[in-house]
Amino acid sequence: MHTGIATVCLSGTLQEKMAACAKAGFDGIEIFEQDLVTSSMSPEEVRRRAADLGLTLDLYQPFRDFEGVDDGLLAANLRRADAKFELMGRLGIDTILACSNVATATRGDDDVLAGQLSQLARRAGGHGVKVAYEALAWGRYVNDYEHAHRLVQAVDHPNLGTCLDSFHILSRDWDTAPIEKMEASKIFFVQVADAPKLSLDVLSWSRHYRVFPGEGQFELAKFMGHLARTGYDGAVSLEIFNDVFRQSDVERTAVDAMRSLVWLQEQGAAWLAGEGETGRFPLQLDTLPRVPEPTGFNFAEIKAADTSQLETLLGQLGFSPRGSHRTKDVRLWTMGQARVVLSQSGPAAAEPAISAVGIDVENPLLASSRAQQLKAPAVPRKAQADEEVFQGFAAPDSTEIFLCQGSGDGTAGWTDEFGPAPAGRRGPGAGAVIDHVNLAQPWQHFDEAVLFYSSALALTPQPFAEVPSPTGLVRSQVMDTADRSVRLVLNLAPLVQQVDGGNKAYQEHVAFRVDNLVATARAAKKRGLRFLRIPANYYEDLAARFDLETGFLDTLRELDLLYDRDPAGEFLHFYTATVGSVFLEMVERRGSYDGYGAPNAPVRHAVQYELRRDSC
Template sequence: MRRSIATVCLSGSLEEKLTAAAAAGFDGVEIFEPDLVVSDSSPEEIRALADRLGLSIDLYQPFRDFEGVTPDLLEANLRRARTRFEVMRRLGADTILVCSNVGTATIDSDQVSADQLHRLGDLAASYGIRVAYEALAWGTYVDDYRHSWRIVERVDHEAVGVCLDSFHILSRGHDPAAIEDIPGEKIFFVQLADAPALSMDVLSWSRHHRLFPGEGAFDLGRFVVHLARAGYDGPLSLEVFNDTFRQTDTRRTAEHALRSLVWLEDRAARLLGPTDSLSRIADVDVPTGLDYVEIKAEDTSGVEVMLDQLGLVFRGKHRTKSVRLWSAGQARIVLNEEHARDLEPHVAGVGFQVRDAAATSERARDLAVRPAARRTHAGEQRLSGFVAPSGLEVFLNGRSAGGAEPFWAEEFEHGHVASDSGVASVDHVNLAHSWEAHDEAVLFYTSVLGLEAPSATEIAGPQGLVRSQVMSNANGSVRIPMNVAPAGQTRFPEHVALRCDDVAAVARHARERGLRPLPVPANYYDDLRARFDLADDVLERLRSNDLLYDRDDRGEFRHFYTPRIGRVFFEVVERVDGYDGYGADSAPTRLAAQARLDRLVAPRSTSA
């Protein structure tokens, strides 16, 4: 199917929107009427620009409040429609979106609405234009696509069909299966949008919180399958009203949008089975584990001291690069000082273990993800990589050494032999994204790597609410919590969580080697006593090691944090039995403690 996007999805002028859509690879656009109204380019100039860019103008929208009205108002509406059709003829658009009446409908009669739409169809046909009638989720009398189709059946006009919008259908909980009862040739247009599961009025939900496919809670794959089975062969078009996208870089949002549509086609094609109407891309290869975490800075010596205190072992310096490897168990931390002038310590890369790195790389290319290029010398393992929306570099390792260390670790020399320090693996890597990049990052990890994205949670912190969403594989061997930094926080910290079987022992060992964990206030332990009725000796063990604690119906969670260096800090965690969370109730305590410590050490260059 052809791919289209509504100009309302993008920021900037109409000319900038068209240019970005073409550069991203879209076939066509829906022109949102206000975008044309405020443009100083004539319809003819916009048409010529679209032609030069190779874009078709698939829809002009919206035309509101037409049907279900009194006879005198109908005549006024037809005059209004005639002026729109004149503009469309100049623009080169042949389909107009007519929304079910919200503001002026006073006659609740399908036959009246059908008769009035028939007259509109006659007028539209005289201009070579088609009318796509859409049921708005908040329409006065027509708010269900099945109802709009019954009216269109009554209209019985070759120039009048339906427009199906996934948001208006799925937000109301309507079953999309009845799409298959509509003849494909009478589905004139399709608009697609995802959305988070929210409890709010549907109009506000629609106007501010739509998302691109793959970023919300709607089953858009099934929705497209129903379209294909109905025989629809027109454009799949994105219509996403979202406050974030209307403020972000136009080209980047267009690229993000196309990626979502490519992912959706692939998803639907896999559900439908062999078909010529939907495009498939390379198979997803969900990561089986974390290969390494890379921390980059001009000077990583402070991070090295902290890793040593936590029990990791220096495994050597890379034979051709200013890169050093530290490890314990299956946890590998790469410290990179290459091309890092003036950079403070930050999480710069994550390596994933996959079964087939070539297949995952092909999928990333199909989704137009930017590759990450790094110089590799002769005899060194070449890892496929690409760049996540935050700038994080993601690399894939499809070669293992039968459960032992990866082959690339052999490129590090003059280090020490690994020893058992209690740290077993990397439990999770907590990343931060700006508010404008978060939804794009969710799509990246789900579409490229096949990670799962449960609903986001919100955590109160000293600088405001922190939105957090965990990306993971099915068995939890890959966990990537992603935090949205509060507004104005440009250096929101990130951290690496190390997993062990006895966190108290690791904490004691770290103290003996000079580490001072993030201090936890006494009030926190009074709260634990009230919440969990812990024994005095248990509370004392927690307090003496600055350990935080959580418990659910499956198990327990004990953990501590280090102070941060630059934008990085570490967490050491112990999961008992089936505990699968992250101690979210303790997060405000950690955030407040970090803020206090930051104020105390602000003059030091190693902390912020």
């Protein structure tokens, strides 16, 4: 599949955008008019630069508000078109995008529209240019892609065809099945975009909230499947209007964009396979190594220049020191099957922060190959000949993800590198496992993270929630496996919480699940654990919301435990104080409770905010 991207998707100058697209692996680009007008490069220089970078120049856009006008304006529009066609000759671009008229159209009769488009096609033919006519979702008279295609068929000129744009089609909930009835030769160009489902006027939705495929909620796999069935074999190009992307690092955004097209090809191929299609189409939808969902957490790693406070905290929770690694400056702490690696590295002033997560997978090599094809940067770790070799890559927030060989029984062979296992010890934490990991996401990379974890790790994004905090709303996105053995919670923090010198200001945490939280909390209290103190008002509200037995409520209050309940079961949890940017959570799930105590999250945020404020 010929991959493309519109320059409007990216930040920077035209030169920077072209270089980033080439580096990310795109085949071609669309030149957005404003990028050319504001560039210091001449059209001829743009053409040469693209050739040097190995990029094709696939489309010039947009040509707006042409058809459905009176005769005087039509003459002016044709003169404007001639100028653009001459410019395209200098650029070496043979296709222009003509959008359906949204501003100047006064004549909506199809015969008039087709007649004027016919004149445009004849002018284009004289310059060796093709016109790809696109129905904008908010077009005055033409806002339906089938209507636009009927006009193209009525004109019946070799230089006029259709541009299919997934946003304009799916934002209006148009059925994509009729695409299959189109002649492939009359589909001149295809643009794809995803978007979250929003209650918003379609123009504002389009101009500010488009995202790359896989980062929204449109049925793009079906769109691609119907497109492939037409026999189309041209470019599939991204056209994303997004305020965040146009403020972000240009190279990183280009890589995210390319990842989305790799993912989209796989999704389109999977949709066709699900429909019983076994043959190949001219539009080749490449597939990736298929990997099953992860089977569990293997470990969490916290990095700091000084890990002494964390070691104290882990000991108070009931973790046992397994020992120091024989060749690396790291220590292992365990409770049941929950493993925490403490790494002493980085700058002397570096405060504790979650640096890596180990995930159990069926085949680490295959899963690593998939991640690399999805543009995930590899982060191999040095290992001696007799040590475990982890396949790893960096997530968008810089957290390192290591793929581990799942044992099926919860054990991990690499732990032998820390010395012999201590004698078994029973206690309230004997059955402990990592329940979930909560990771903060920079505002400009949140959507990228959602696509990354869903495509590279086969995690499924759940509907996001917004949690009130004293500094604003925190957007929370759960990514998990079907059996919930792996749960990642991605939090988009308010801007004021995201930067604090060189350290993470927004707090992250690892949550451990135990069989008996009350017993775990009592034992931790005896060891001197400093719990996150919960306000008395919380327990009064809890008593009002739930009919709890008095003794149980007193226990919750005594131990600073939080509680939630739904029809499926109950949830108990408590938090530790924060060290650096890290705190720990202990949870107990009763019955089939599947949430995270969402009603309690504002309480945690408020208490942590006061502690940060008072310590400043």
